[in-house]
Amino acid sequence: MKTxxxxxxxxxxxxxTAGLLGNLPAVVAEKDQHITDALRSLAQIEVVHTxxxxxxxKGDPAPASIDVGTRLIFAGGTCLSKAHGLIERMSEDIDIKVMLEDAPEGYVLQKGIRxxxxxxQQEERRLxxxxxxxxxxxxxxxxxxRDSRRYYCLLVSYDAHFQDVSGALRPQLKLELIHRPPMLAAExxxxxxxxxxxxxxxxxxRFSMKCITVAETLAEKVLSLLRRCAWNWDGYQRGEFDAALVRHVYDVWRIVGSQPDVVVPSCHIFAALDPSPF
Structure with missing residues (x-):
């Protein structure tokens, strides 16, 4: 097992021991090592279809075949923390948006979206x-x-050296791949x-990876919080309400406080993500 x-x-x-980690326990730094290693591996994935x-x-000067790629775009709270440096909490999930490039006009792919x-998803064996x-x-x-593989969630574990006395951090990583291209160009x-x-x-x-913008992350977090709360208030909640959703409130507060200029474009994205009125 990975350690x-x-x-x-x-x-x-x-x-x-030297107090250099501030208020962060050693178990957080350890988990970040595993998250970073996983992200580095994901950033190297190249899937191409012809x-x-x-x-x-006969005689057509255009190429007979063209390679069409698949792009992985880092998103979510972990992206806010590791890529944008905007939040100071431990975000355990690795959220990835999947963007499938379209075949040019006049060309056809042998495989469909599924x-x-x-x-x-078979490339996740890298982990x-x-x-x-x-x-x-x-x-x-x-x-x-789910949804013809448009949603893919994988839970993996590692061998932890440090122990979390609070029990809040498990020696696991949750990877989510969601087929939904971002609305703004990735950075x-x-x-x-x-x-x-x-x-x-x-x-x-260090390594580089395509990431979702802060403006789009803000819109998604507000929408996610409102949807989950409405689901609970309307009586559709099964089991206990996820109190950890408060993380979205914290993330929104951090984004608006540090980058207020993203609020306006975020509002436009919010409306496009869910045009129905609340």
Missing amino acids: IPDELKSDIEDAA AHQRDRR GRLKDL TDMGFEYVVHDNEENPVM TREMGYMLDQFVPREAPD
């Missing part, structure tokens, strides 16, 4: 190759696939280990 190297364990222990020209005629998504293990549930599937952001912010290194291990 962090002994050198990193020592670095985290030394930083925690589109062939329809009714090709087949292309399946090929992408098990790294040592992550699938979490086994008694009565639940893992991974979970390329650089990120690395949280530990490097507290303990400078000569050559920090």
